[in-house]
Amino acid sequence: xxxxxxxxxxGQSGGPTAVINASAAGVFQExxxxxxxxxxxGAAHGIQGILNEVFYDIGKEDPYExxxxxxxxxxxxxxxxxxxxxxxxxDTDYKKLLDVFRKYNIxxxxxxxxxxxMDTCNKISKYMQKAGYECRIMGVPKxxxxxxxxxxxxxxxxxxxxxxxxxxxxxxLDVRAYDTQMVTILEIMGRNAGWLTASxxxxxxxxxxxxxxxxxxxxFDIDRFLDEVISVYNKKKNIIVAVSEGVKDKDGRYxxxxxxxxxxxxxxxxxxxxxxxxxxxxxxxKEKTGAKVRGIEFSxxxxxxxxxxxxxxxxxxxxxxxxxxxxxxQGITDKMVAFERAEGSEYKCNIKLVNLTDVANVEKKVPRxxxxxxxxxxxxxxIKYALPLIQGESRPPxxxxxxxxxxLKKVLATK
Numbered sequence: 583x584x585x586x587x588x589x590x591x592x593g594q595s596g597g598p599t600a601v602i603n604a605s606a607a608g609v610f611q612e613x614x615x616x617x618x619x620x621x622x623x624g625a626a627h628g629i630q631g632i633l634n635e636v637f638y639d640i641g642k643e644d645p646y647e648x649x650x651x652x653x654x655x656x657x658x659x660x661x662x663x664x665x666x667x668x669x670x671x672x673d674t675d676y677k678k679l680l681d682v683f684r685k686y687n688i689x690x691x692x693x694x695x696x697x698x699x700m701d702t703c704n705k706i707s708k709y710m711q712k713a714g715y716e717c718r719i720m721g722v723p724k725x726x727x728x729x730x731x732x733x734x735x736x737x738x739x740x741x742x743x744x745x746x747x748x749x750x751x752x753x754x755l756d757v758r759a760y761d762t763q764m765v766t767i768l769e770i771m772g773r774n775a776g777w778l779t780a781s782x783x784x785x786x787x788x789x790x791x792x793x794x795x796x797x798x799x800x801x802f803d804i805d806r807f808l809d810e811v812i813s814v815y816n817k818k819k820n821i822i823v824a825v826s827e828g829v830k831d832k833d834g835r836y837x838x839x840x841x842x843x844x845x846x847x848x849x850x851x852x853x854x855x856x857x858x859x860x861x862x863x864x865x866x867x868k869e870k871t872g873a874k875v876r877g878i879e880f881s882x883x884x885x886x887x888x889x890x891x892x893x894x895x896x897x898x899x900x901x902x903x904x905x906x907x908x909x910x911x912q913g914i915t916d917k918m919v920a921f922e923r924a925e926g927s928e929y930k931c932n933i934k935l936v937n938l939t940d941v942a943n944v945e946k947k948v949p950r951x952x953x954x955x956x957x958x959x960x961x962x963x964x965i966k967y968a969l970p971l972i973q974g975e976s977r978p979p980x981x982x983x984x985x986x987x988x989x990l991k992k993v994l995a996t997k
Contacts, residue, residue, distance in 0.1 A: 586716060587618045588689025590907070591637060593625035594724070595695035595702060596663065598656035599738030600745075600888045601899035602724050603988065605694050606659065607651035608903025609722065610640045616911050619690060623995050628662035628693075629702060633678050635685075642993040650988035652896055653978035655888035658990055665698070666705050676709045683710075683717060686997055690718050690910050694903070696725030696736070697943055700918055704938035707916045718910040721918030721938055722902050726885050728777035731944035732936035733920035737902055738885070740895030740971035743781035745887040746770060746880065747972065750782045751790035753878065754822060762874065763819045765811060765867055769860035769879040773828040774798050776948045777968075778884065780960045782824040784972065787965050792824040794958045799947050802829035802837055807863075808870050810958055815873060827859050838862050889985065893974025898931065905933045929970035 592609045594602060606624070613622045622640040625631035638659060640648070651658060669676045682688070693703040700721045707719040723730050728739035750768065757766050770779040776797025785791035793814045796802060814821050829837050838859040860877030868875040902919045909917070917935040924930040952964040978985040 585618050586689050586718065586913075587620060588687045589621035589623060590619050590690030590692065590910075591623040591625055591632065591686075591688050592659070592692045592694060593628040593632060594657045594659060594661045595628040595693065595699035596661060596725065597696075597885055598661055599724055599726050599885050600655045600741040600891045601737050601896050602657050602661075602694060603651040603654045604896045604899035605722050605724060605737060605903035606657075607648055608900040608905075609692050609694070609907055610643075610648055610651075610903075612904040612907040613690070614641065616907065618911060620687065621995070623686070623688070624659040626992075627660035628695075629664050629666065629679075630662050631660065632682055633675060635682055637995050638990070638992045639995045643990055647988045647990055650978065650986065652900060653888060653891070653976055653985075654987040655886045655891075658988055659992075663698070664702075666702050669705065669709050673709070676706070679706060680710070680713055680715060683715065686995070689716065690907070692720050692722055692903070692906050692910070694722040694724050696723070696727065696730060697945060699724070700730070700938060701942040703918070704942040707938055711916075718913070718915040719938075720906040720910050720915065721941070722906045723918060723920065724899075726778060727772050727775050729775035729945045729947070730941060731946045732918065732941045734923040734931060735921060735971055737895060737899035739777060740892040740898075741887070741890065742771075742778055742884045743784065743968055744892045744895075744972035745884055745890045746778060746781045747784035748890055749880065749883075750785040750792060750822070750824070751788060754785065754790040757822065757876070758820060763815075764821075765815055765864075765871070765873050765875045766822045767860045767863050767867070767875065767877045768792065768822065768824045769827055769877065770824055771880065771884050772798065772826045774945055774947070775828075776826050779824055779826040780948055780952070780964050781968055783960045783965060784968060787969070792822040793818065794821070794823045795960060796823070796825045796829055796958060797948055797953060797960075798826045798828035798830065799950065799953060800957045801832050804831070804837070804840070804866065808867065810956075811867060812871060815871065825859060825863060829859070840866070888976075888978065891976040892972045893976040894971055896976040897974075901933065909935065929973075
């Protein structure tokens, strides 16, 4: 395929992670090296930044600050939750995107995100093809939920898993500081996939983990849950239970809704804002047992704890961004960068590409065979899968005892 000269732009979408900026660094640094890429832009708040023509000229950033993106959490250029409509029903946004792409001669588009982001990337790719505008479009995976189809794992998951396992170990020691009978319930993110909640079992592998683990892949039965909690509590008197925020009953109702009425706000993709499960279950357990019960919601800490990031995760997040640019320059388009685990006892993952059409809006769940027969824990196969992903320590430089994160100038691009 002939060389394609033009500008590139990166947008980010969905929930931030501890390593999403590492992927941005991979895209930016690699794109700045390419002779055929005439300008490198970062969209302010994802697709909205492109629609509003608000994006940053990355070529004007200090190279040291771009390097610091590797150890800076969240999205330095801003993320968004914005759902593009079906272009056959309303192509207003697509026409605007095409106008902006033409105006700035954007010929390379990279979108960094999860399931919904890959849907956005796929829609734009297909529209540009239909419009006859040559633009190479690549998805860069990101999600702590680890639920993207077609990849062994997702950048962001390893660091979140490391945080969850480490924090669970610390909580284990804390709740045993006193000779007190207690039930501690941990609420862990993940919505419809239990990868993160299952990661609490990594703490169990070190002897400091939860006694029971409940994933959203299986129907959650309150009565059975109470029976199992009471049974273990009567034996141990001080127990920890890890539960996914997204567990549902047999009727498909989120268990957190059993508690006091909380906000039912939905984002543009129709996702309900979850939260409050730990408090709901703590109240139910306390009422049933009379025990001292503490509910702990890990919340945003799961996705912003760069101080506990996995170096493996940081390196692979960077590689995903870098590979997206390299493949696009070589003439590849309409794909998402993915990881394929090599066979053998030593952990190694290779880059592969999957079709955007195949990955958009498809959720990858924890396999049933990796959940124990009782449905209240995970098997050794999950431990073997997840343990390599949390290896290595990634630390930002420190100034006066605090981390030094990237400081971008964010010079607005003009035309």
